[in-house]
Amino acid sequence: MADLKSRFEQAVADSKKLPERPDNATLLKIYALYKQATEGDVEGKRPGFTDMVGRAKWDAWNEQKGKSAEAAMQEYVDLIESLK
Template identity: 75%
Template structure:
């Protein structure tokens, strides 16, 4: 099974976790998903009034420079640990 297939399976599995992860874990999942599927964050940081968008952007920006394959593997590992 290729890394991309495992990543796709983990994304599908993320919707069937036994319980909803806490907000920090959700942010980590979001950031790893975006880094794994899109690479480094692009665009400017959302404004102060968009607190959710800003938190997501910041979490994704923390992974800047990490390879997409590394991010995919980290995402897979995190989903497995939540099952």
């Protein structure tokens, strides 16, 4: 787990200096996997229609519901590696 956590932290740092900005769908997946890995399942109510960005983020995070922190970390690391 310690090794995965350090690779995850390195991937988080790497995500800030990717060669090009990923498309919105990929950015949402990165966000959702990060939130799932660090905070667990999404809580609270889904944002309303007026908050389009918040709603998209909530939906993306909600799709990861039930995934363990370790699985989310591994997917995050793999996704960032594929974008380098």
